[in-house]
Amino acid sequence: MTPLGRALGYLAMILVGIVVVTPLLWLVIMSVSSTRDLTSLPLHWIPQRLDFSRYHRLLSLATNSDGQIFLFALRNTLEVAAGAVVVSFLLAMPAAWLISRREGKLDRLLLLVVATYMLPPLLFVVPLYRILSGFSMLNSPWGLMIADSTIVLPFTTWLLKGGIDSIPAELEQAAAIDGANLWRIWIMITLPLARPIISTTILFGVLIVWDEFLYAMIFTSDQSAQTLTVVIADLANGRVSDYGLLATAGILAALPPVIIGIFLQRALVAGLTTGGVKG
Amino acid sequence: MLGRRTLLLLLPLGLGLLAVIGWPLVQTVWLSFTDAQLGDATGNFVGLANYAHALRSHGFRHALQVTLTFSLSTVIIEMILGLLIGLLLDLPLRGRNILRGLLLIPWALPTVINAMAWRVIYNPDFGALNALLTQTGIIGAYRSWLGEPGVALTAIAAADIWKTFPFVALITLAGLQNVPRELKEAALIDGANAWGRFRAVILPAIITPLTIAAVLRIIDTIKVFDIIWIMTRGGPANATKSLSIMVYEQAFSFGNAGYGAAIALLSVAISVVLIGGYMRVSRAQPATA
Amino acid sequence: MSRTAWLACTCLVGLAVAGAQHARANTVLHGLFMAQAGYSEADVRKMTDAYTKLHPDVTVDLEFVPYESLHDKIVLSKGSSHGYDVVLFDVIWPAEFAKKHILMDVTSRVSPAINDGLEPGSWTTVTYQDKRYGLPWLVDSKFLFYNKAIMAKAGITEVPTTWPDVIKDAKIIKDKGILQYPLVWSWSQAEAMICDYTVLMSAYNGSFLTADGAPAFQTGGGLDALNFMVATMKDGTTNPHSTEYLEEDVRRVFSAGQAAFALNWSYMWSLAQYNAKESKVTGQVGVEVSPGVPGRSKISSVNGAMGLGIPTSSTNADAAWDYITYLTSQPVEDAYTADAIPSWKASFQDPKLMDGDEGPMARAMEQAEGQLFPRPFVPNYQQFSAALQQNIQQALLGKVTPKAALQAAADSINGD
Structure with missing residues (x-):
């Protein structure tokens, strides 16, 4: 590279870095600034005194406090995420294996599954509401888990199929010749080898559920089932007038997915790029 | 024998899809041909009246225009920015791992939190954007970002682009990293015909991931709901009322479940057309994936 | 009615309700409220705690949503098994809710004491075509x-x-x-x-x-x-x-x-x-x-008043009504004047309100109360x-x- 190109490259990197970091940094500053600093004119960029009380407030379990609402929502989000991911995995795994091993003959089926991603959640809200209501599963993490599976399931099938593609079928055939049945082959060979893609799939599912808002807003109503996105939307829509508390809630709620993202960056991106759909 | 096993293996997924997607979808399609109201079990069959009403109505055309504007502008900018930054991150420069790590944060941020954060930043009286722009002299006076029809959709699009261009950049980068280093270096050193090298070496490596990214983004932006709901709820003066917001308003606020279902299905049709068009264009590329 | 007499009354009503529901020991009421303006979330919880202390056989699950979600939540809950027993509704919705049979007609439940005790203007909040669909709670302008x-x-x-x-x-x-x-x-x-x-x-x-x-x-x-x-x-x-x-x-x-x-x-x-x-x-x-x-x-x-009503899907209408009459009662409203000015005629005679911290607000309210301008009553x-x-x-x-x-x-x- 020429020195000029190198310099331009660094300049561009710094610029991108600033664009990405500035809003995040401001979120952090807001979370530790006093309300007075945040409503001053001209704006106080640097807080006069660090105020961590909001973190304390959101992480306390006192009855009916903001903290209780927040922490219960965190628990609900984890429950829903775990449930939706496990259910999706169990349903998708056999089919994903089969589609992969048939090498193209069932690709149309996969395409159909993936195409359901095109359907907006709003399309399902009214019927799902009636179904969940019929089973008394409104305002329950279980009901939301089922609803969220509509989004997680197609992704899971797609990612798993792509991952299984990279496991040589010969290994399984060798085991089959030795007399192992399909169940044993999976346990002994396929699943262990597919571990990287399985963990990617699981964490990707968690990210999807963590992001989901519409179903959670409509199908849940109180602390027993509400997830983080709903709580934050309620906060933003007038429950509190303290921007600092909004920022704090946002930071705390975003930490788990961000940590997952950084931890997983290579696997996630690789999973998406090697996914089963062939141009 | 083989047939039965095939069936057995497909059964869990098939049943699952039928239960949570197929059956609700059938119900929605049926709803769209009725005048059903929310809360009432059934409505009267009205044929294509809901669709005809939507296509004729000014509200639908406006929402369609908002949706397409949002979708096309964000996807195009995200793809270009993402591609450039993906290429940048592939250069042998120091600190690129740090930048790659930083890019993951906006991408992993839940949409609702991103929307909330930008709404606070855009706040006209106490927001950071006005403070920053006036203190650096770029604008003379505080202005309204989400309260002016001409600006609100752009402001929302900017927030969406900030969150999503990193996704495209990371996907581009992953594709580039599959290209052998010698090949890339050869392409770089021989700068004489940069475009030709780009087409021969770089493009084949990234066209598939980029296509996937573009398709996912088109789908997501046609469905856009969360970010608008949190930031403006469709205002001011309907300037940000996308199809999804219109569906919500019709189906839930006004209780016109049948009409809402028809609009939702029309938006799916638009996704299909856009993706079909995109596929056609991207397949026309010489590079194969 | 003096405060003690009133408390005695509530206790009696409470006992009666408790007696009537002897077979079902625990009644669970689901209430939907608003987390904005008016009575604060914390205060609604305090009132409710006081109520459940008087009625140990009743538990109340409270849900608070932003005003923007309130209407849609009420409409959606119609015909669902997970309905509400008490909902806060805005003055502009009774026409729609009456037409869609979302709220119960409670005209016959309103006692003369309540009927005469509330500011006459406040009744428009819960009335559509001469039927009452709840009790006014937050009279406001x-x-x-x-x-x-x-x-x-x-x-x-x-x-x-x-x-x-x-x-x-x-x-x-x-x-x-x-x-x-x-x-x-x-x-x-x-x-x-x-x-x-x-x-x-x-x-x-x-x-x-x-x-x-x-x-x-x-x-x-x-x-x-x-x-x-x-x-x-x-x-x-x-x-x-x-x-x-x-x-x-x-x-x-x-x-x-x-x-x-x-x-x-x-x-x-x-x-x-x-x-x-x-x-x-x-x-x-x-x-x-x-x-x-x-x-x-x-x-x-x-007229920015709101009302408390009972959805038609509720299976605990009697208990819900008792809870509503408690929340809207004068002693309770008088105890939370910092949140909202009471809707009772007698409250405006009370020097504690009129000369206290809320005095200027109460005097302005008294002037507005007689002629609250309505938004249209259309379904x-x-x-x-x-x-x-x-x-x-x-x-x-x-x-x-x-x-x-x-x-x-x-x-x-x-x-x-």
């Missing part, structure tokens, strides 16, 4: 709040008593460079804006509908009101960011000392005047009933309001003239 310190700085000694005077004072404040935008409103595309518009319409003596139910706002007082709004945008007395503001934004701007005048619900009074954590203008706030327009009206108002109110919201914003943002905007709203309502 929008009031003119002003900042005494800013007015003094501008040399204004008298509180304006007409809207033209408000604008005149605002211009003085603007011209002296004290504030760039002296007025702030909640004019985002939401119900909040319709409430502000209603206040001004009542000031200009306009009406939403003709006698036979056709739109009438596009002429006369309705048009004058929008002309007034647009004029204040143009002359720079109104904060132009008002077009993206809800009530809480108005409170934030006013409480930061960034506005001399603001139109808001009564809940802003104690927060802005007494709560130093929320407000930089404590001790400087004044409140009056919204002014009128010379030759048209003396004062103006909007398709949501569409009606949405059409007005979007078209009024078009005018406020200078895209179309007020006349054209209101005509377009009227056309779209007629078209439905």
Whole structure:
């Protein structure tokens, strides 16, 4: 590279870095600034005194406090995420294996599954509401888990199929010749080898559920089932007038997915790029 | 024998899809041909009246225009920015791992939190954007970002682009990293015909991931709901009322479940057309994936 | 009724209810409330705790949603197995809820004591076609709040008593460079804006509908009101960011000392005047009933009351009614005057209220109470309001003239 190109490259990197970091940094500053600093004119960029009380407030379990609402929502989000991911995995795994091993003959089926991603959640809200209501599963993490599976399931099938593609079928055939049945082959060979893609799939599912808002807003109503996105939307829509508390809630709620993202960056991106759909 | 096993293996997924997607979808399609109201079990069959009403109505055309504007502008900018930054991150420069790590944060941020954060930043009286722009002299006076029809959709699009261009950049980068280093270096050193090298070496490596990214983004932006709901709820003066917001308003606020279902299905049709068009264009590329 | 007598009564009623439901030991009531304005979430929980102490056999699950979600949540819950037993509803919904059979008709449950004890004006909140669908709970209007310190700085000694005077004072404040935008409103595309518009319409003596139910706002007082709004945008007395503001934004701007005048619900009074954590203008706030327009009206108002009702899907209507009568009772309302001014006639005779911290707010409320100006009672109110919201914003943002905007709203309502 020429020195000029190198310099331009660094300049561009710094610029991108600033664009990405500035809003995040401001979120952090807001979370530790006093309300007075945040409503001053001209704006106080640097807080006069660090105020961590909001973190304390959101992480306390006192009855009916903001903290209780927040922490219960965190628990609900984890429950829903775990449930939706496990259910999706169990349903998708056999089919994903089969589609992969048939090498193209069932690709149309996969395409159909993936195409359901095109359907907006709003399309399902009214019927799902009636179904969940019929089973008394409104305002329950279980009901939301089922609803969220509509989004997680197609992704899971797609990612798993792509991952299984990279496991040589010969290994399984060798085991089959030795007399192992399909169940044993999976346990002994396929699943262990597919571990990287399985963990990617699981964490990707968690990210999807963590992001989901519409179903959670409509199908849940109180602390027993509400997830983080709903709580934050309620906060933003007038429950509190303290921007600092909004920022704090946002930071705390975003930490788990961000940590997952950084931890997983290579696997996630690789999973998406090697996914089963062939141009 | 083989047939039965095939069936057995497909059964869990098939049943699952039928239960949570197929059956609700059938119900929605049926709803769209009725005048059903929310809360009432059934409505009267009205044929294509809901669709005809939507296509004729000014509200639908406006929402369609908002949706397409949002979708096309964000996807195009995200793809270009993402591609450039993906290429940048592939250069042998120091600190690129740090930048790659930083890019993951906006991408992993839940949409609702991103929307909330930008709404606070855009706040006209106490927001950071006005403070920053006036203190650096770029604008003379505080202005309204989400309260002016001409600006609100752009402001929302900017927030969406900030969150999503990193996704495209990371996907581009992953594709580039599959290209052998010698090949890339050869392409770089021989700068004489940069475009030709780009087409021969770089493009084949990234066209598939980029296509996937573009398709996912088109789908997501046609469905856009969360970010608008949190930031403006469709205002001011309907300037940000996308199809999804219109569906919500019709189906839930006004209780016109049948009409809402028809609009939702029309938006799916638009996704299909856009993706079909995109596929056609991207397949026309010489590079194969 | 004295407080002790009343408490004794509640206990008796409680015992009776407990006795009647002897077989089912525990009644669980699901209540849906609003987490904004009016009674705060914490205080509703306190009232409820006090109630369940009196009724150990009843537990109440409370849910709080933003105002923007309240209507849709109530409608969605219809016909679902997970229904509510008590819902807070806005004055504009009884017509729709009656038509869709979402709320129970409770006319026969209202005792004469309650019937006569509440301010007569408050009953319009829960009444549609002579049937009552609940008890009024938050009687409210929008009031003119002003900042005494800013007015003094501008040399204004008298509180304006007409809207033209408000604008005149605002211009003085603007011209002296004290504030760039002296007025702030909640004019985002939401119900909040319709409430502000209603206040001004009542000031200009306009009406939403003709006698036979056709739109009438596009002429006369309705048009004058929008002309007034647009004029204040143009002359720079109104904060132009008002077009993206809800009530809480108005409170934030006013409480930061960034506005001399603001139109808001009564809940802003104690927060802005007494709560130093929320407000930089404590001790400087004044409140009056919204002014009128010379030759048209003396004062103006909007009926922003809410009510507590029982959804038809509830299986615990008796217990729900008992809980509602407790929440709306005078002793409970009198204990939480910082949140909302009571709806009981007798409360306004109580020196503790009228001369206490809430006195100025209560006096303004007393004036408004007699003539709360209603928004139209139409079953398709949501569409009606949405059409007005979007078209009024078009005018406020200078895209179309007020006349054209209101005509377009009227056309779209007629078209439905």
